[in-house]
Amino acid sequence: MAIPNMRIPSRQLFIDGEWREPVKKNRLPVINPATEEIIGDIPASTAEDVDIAVKAARRALGRNDWGSTTGAQRAKYLRAIAAKVLEKRPELATLETIDNGKPWFEAASDIDDVVACFEYYADLAEALDSKSKTEVKLHLDSFKTHVYKEPLGVVGLITPWNYPLLMTTWKVAPALAAGCAAVLKPSELASITSLELGEICREVGLPPGALNILTGLGHEAGSPLVSHPDVDKIAFTGSGPTGIKIMTAAAQLVKPVTLELGGKSPLVVFDDIPNIDIAVEWTLFGCFWTNGQICSATSRLIIQDTIASQFLDRLLEWTKNIKISDPLEEDCKLGPVISRGQYEKVLKLISTAKNEGATILYGGERPQHLKKGYYIQPTIITDVDTSMEIWKEEVFGPVLCVKTFKTEEEAIELANDTKYGLGAAILSKDLERCERFTKAFQSGIVWINCSQPCFWQPPWGGKKRSGFGRELGEWSLENYLNIKQVTQYVSDEPWAFYKSPSKL
Numbered sequence: 001m002a003i004p005n006m007r008i009p010s011r012q013l014f015i016d017g018e019w020r021e022p023v024k025k026n027r028l029p030v031i032n033p034a035t036e037e038i039i040g041d042i043p044a045s046t047a048e049d050v051d052i053a054v055k056a057a058r059r060a061l062g063r064n065d066w067g068s069t070t071g072a073q074r075a076k077y078l079r080a081i082a083a084k085v086l087e088k089r090p091e092l093a094t095l096e097t098i099d100n101g102k103p104w105f106e107a108a109s110d111i112d113d114v115v116a117c118f119e120y121y122a123d124l125a126e127a128l129d130s131k132s133k134t135e136v137k138l139h140l141d142s143f144k145t146h147v148y149k150e151p152l153g154v155v156g157l158i159t160p161w162n163y164p165l166l167m168t169t170w171k172v173a174p175a176l177a178a179g180c181a182a183v184l185k186p187s188e189l190a191s192i193t194s195l196e197l198g199e200i201c202r203e204v205g206l207p208p209g210a211l212n213i214l215t216g217l218g219h220e221a222g223s224p225l226v227s228h229p230d231v232d233k234i235a236f237t238g239s240g241p242t243g244i245k246i247m248t249a250a251a252q253l254v255k256p257v258t259l260e261l262g263g264k265s266p267l268v269v270f271d272d273i274p275n276i277d278i279a280v281e282w283t284l285f286g287c288f289w290t291n292g293q294i295c296s297a298t299s300r301l302i303i304q305d306t307i308a309s310q311f312l313d314r315l316l317e318w319t320k321n322i323k324i325s326d327p328l329e330e331d332c333k334l335g336p337v338i339s340r341g342q343y344e345k346v347l348k349l350i351s352t353a354k355n356e357g358a359t360i361l362y363g364g365e366r367p368q369h370l371k372k373g374y375y376i377q378p379t380i381i382t383d384v385d386t387s388m389e390i391w392k393e394e395v396f397g398p399v400l401c402v403k404t405f406k407t408e409e410e411a412i413e414l415a416n417d418t419k420y421g422l423g424a425a426i427l428s429k430d431l432e433r434c435e436r437f438t439k440a441f442q443s444g445i446v447w448i449n450c451s452q453p454c455f456w457q458p459p460w461g462g463k464k465r466s467g468f469g470r471e472l473g474e475w476s477l478e479n480y481l482n483i484k485q486v487t488q489y490v491s492d493e494p495w496a497f498y499k500s501p502s503k504l
């Protein structure tokens with residue numbers, strides 16, 4: 001497929017079904033991380049715009065064209081959005097690549113997931129119609145109880161930059177399927193494709209206010225959304241420190257949150273793996289895919305000492321073979337990290353590891369052949385101690401650290417030696433052992449004989465400091481529904497709790 005050239009469309013905020021200039025008229029630059037050039041700009045919202053968008057969302061819930069729709073009616077909109085995204089796949093992939101830096105083919109495959117996700121939640125929206133009212137059997141005949149599942153209300157969705165349109169979709173699709181009205185605040189570092197979703201919603205005639213898209217900075221646009229008294233819930237994916245701020249602010253209004261935060265996920269490799277190259281490839285993919293910027297990246301390789309040296313030799317050969325280039329080049333497998341700030345943060349974590357006594361087995365620098373762009377070589381770090389920052393902190397860049405183990409007990413201890421709990425992976429031929437590790441891993445996701453594949457039907461989320469709540473599958477729909485108990489007295493008899501006064 002030919003990769004299309006694209007310029008960044010100039011957009012405003014998407015509010016109440018229309019493009020609308022932010023009240024303060026400010027804009028933020030869009031930077032292509034592969035060239036470090038400003039390639040466009042996005043509107044910068046403030047609290048004033050948040051208020052206008054929240055009001056539009058609330059009005060949508062009060063109107064018949066959105067607030068009284070059946071799941072089947074909403075499914076039609078979701079399917080129409082999916083079809084439009086598919087139609088614009090090449091263009092959206094290019095926009096995502098020049099905004100985020102991920103290889104074009106990765107961006108295109110993310111867009112495929114976006115399409116599948118909208119279609120999947122269309123199916124769930126339809127299925128909701130028969131599940132939205134269920135009877136609860138009581139021990140008495142004098143009462144009848146039903147449970148209704150109804151849209152939770154106006155929801156605030158705050159997303160990161162690593163999978164821009166996909167992380168937006170993980171929240172927008174179930175929120176709309178459930179019948180909520182949403183205000184989305186994508187990351188200021190990669191908002192372009194989320195704004196294009198606004199254009200798609202306009203084209204398919206999504207009722208005004210059902211989805212509003214506010215670009216802008218976290219503290220200027222995200223924070224007022226979290227603190228807005230008329231927003232019923234916040235769903236957030238991003239960094240731990242921001243997650244803490246959001247939970248703290250939401251707590252003041254007793255506002256529910258779901259948080260999908262960072263990780264430092266382990267990949268445990270045993271010496272019984274049947275094929276070393278297959279295991280090595282999963283190790284690379286688990287950490288270097290998406291330029292290493294995955295919350296669930298298995299960035300701690302825990303390898304059995306008996307095969308460590310042979311495995312690392314082979315890992316090195318595969319790593320040297322990874323093509324680092326402009327992400328618009330066809331067979332690029334590693335592009336730049338998202339921003340200058342991220343570039344400096346990753347290099348600093350690498351130099352701290354060196355200062356603390358670790359060995360940079362490979363990489364650790366910018367690739368010589370690329371003079372511009374936020375490129376960092378895929379990096380492998382050995383001689384790591386569990387007290388080191390590189391073992392403990394999320395890097396969010398192409399950096400793998402390695403430790404060896406002798407026994408299963410030691411491997412489990414190392415795997416769980418983290419404040420995070422998003423993913424965990426094991427590579428071993430022994431399926432009983434895999435089962436033992438599945439139970440022992442303190443995480444929300446376990447991969448056996450692979451790392452990272454993610455489908456839209458199973459639940460996604462973590463424990464410990466990786467957050468709580470589950471996205472994807474049916475679990476995500478529950479995030480956007482209110483469960484309402486309705487109890488009716490169906491007897492003609494008096495309740496007879498109080499003594500009846502004597503007749504007049």
Ligand SMILES: NC(=O)C1=CN([C@@H]2O[C@H](COP(=O)(O)OP(=O)(O)OC[C@H]3O[C@@H](n4cnc5c(N)ncnc54)[C@H](O)[C@@H]3O)[C@@H](O)[C@H]2O)C=CC1
Pocket residue numbers: 158159160161162185186187188189216217218219221222223226237238239240242243245246260261262263294295342345394395396
């Ligand atoms: N776990 C994950 O999926 C991600 C982790 N990260 C990690 O976080 C670090 C910082 O990256 P950032 O893009 O700055 O992540 P971030 O967590 O600050 O940003 C994520 C989203 O939250 C918004 N936000 C920021 N402050 C906010 C506030 N006070 N109230 C409401 N919304 C707010 C941002 O505008 C963005 O839309 C990265 O270096 C990386 O290590 C970054 C992105 C995703």
Ligand SMILES: C[N+](C)(C)CCCC(=O)O
Pocket residue numbers: 160162163166167237293294295296452453454
């Ligand atoms: C599953 N995957 C890798 C597509 C996205 C994971 C979410 C994240 O990194 O924030």
Ligand code: NA
Pocket residue numbers: 030031032033098099100189190
């Ligand atoms: Na960008």
